[in-house]
Amino acid sequence: MKIVSAVMLGLCTVIAAACGGADSPPASGTTASAPKPAPAPPPPANRVFFVSPANGATIKPMSTIEFGSSGVTVAAVPPGELKPEQVRANTIHYHIAVDSDCLPAGTAIPKADPWVHFGDGKKVIEMSLVPGAHRLTVQAGDDMHRTIAGLCETINVTVAK
């Protein structure tokens, strides 16, 4: 019976670890035995990242892409034209570009190819891609769509035929 209990507890741990938070980075591994209370985690570094696909992954021509973040608040851009003093601190929304690199900090992300804006604060999109190698870049912008130092990630994927 103890064996059954251990298996069930292990399963619980795996489920909890696999699910994580909606904005947690992809898990790098799981542990089944954690009897000691874990030390308080350090404050998360501000970053944005791809939840999926993983860097180096081979994906389908139409794939779901999901972003995540830590240390920042993701929110929809307020309606209307904003003044710089109205920009909310530490609040971002995502942008994705295909086959493009991160823009320098402080750049206004253009409302133009190749940047898809997520001004509604959402974090998922399907992406159609032609087969072959592609770069995907997720970059955070503030309420005025300005890039923020360190809040960008680029991954490489291969789209299968």
Add this chain to the structure above:
Amino acid sequence: MKSETLKVNSVAVACAGLAVLGLVACGGSEPSSAPAAAPPAASAPAPTDKADGPGTITGAVTFAGKAPKPRPLPMDSDPQCAKLAPGATSEVILVGAGNGIKNVFVYVKDGLGTRRYAVPASPVALDQKGCTYVPHVFGVQVGQTVLLSNNDPLIHNVHALPKNNREFNFGQPAKTPPVERVFQQAEIGLPFKCDVHGWMNAYVNVVTHPYYAVTNDDGTFEIKGLPIGSYTLELWHERLGTQTVPVTVTAEAPAKVTASFKAPS
């Protein structure tokens, strides 16, 4: 032994509960923007009615007052678009000859009773061309395929924001193949937008039958193949609102409908 069994059972129950919570949390964090792959067709009864009735409705929709000048589209943010479609103007209110309004969606809202119609096998096409959606307003039947193409040499995304159907949002870079989507619920004025180019908007109108039309440049329209009877037409415009018109259809001559929209106050 009994207490140990209870202990195991309680662990199992707790774990099952956690698993359910886990599934809900993992799968349901953002259901509205989940991929909207074409869902399976609804298991509806087989269609029994053909759209080959003897009745026709013709009509014209006009704009009351001075027609607004077409507003230039602000394509400056993307130089490629500005180059592709120099001088492009907004399609929100387009008034043509005789003050006719283009892009009014006209459909039979009431009067068809329990009739059911086959879903057309051919898709309805929506292109992204010159950094605009073509057509700007269109109709489709519930269950009919919409084929979305990008004919521009740059990326667009198609973000549908329905009230009754499932939201979808996909990116469509240049040279990628057309994408199919299907709407399973009737819905009038369902907006599409591009999150790259803020001026790009289109509206699909999803209806349960084939009796609809979109007004031409001069505001005219025609709906054919209706059974004889009395109907309520609804006229929908993205900015000017809606109105309904009663109409009686006979076999002898087309029923004529005229309607007018005022400028928004």
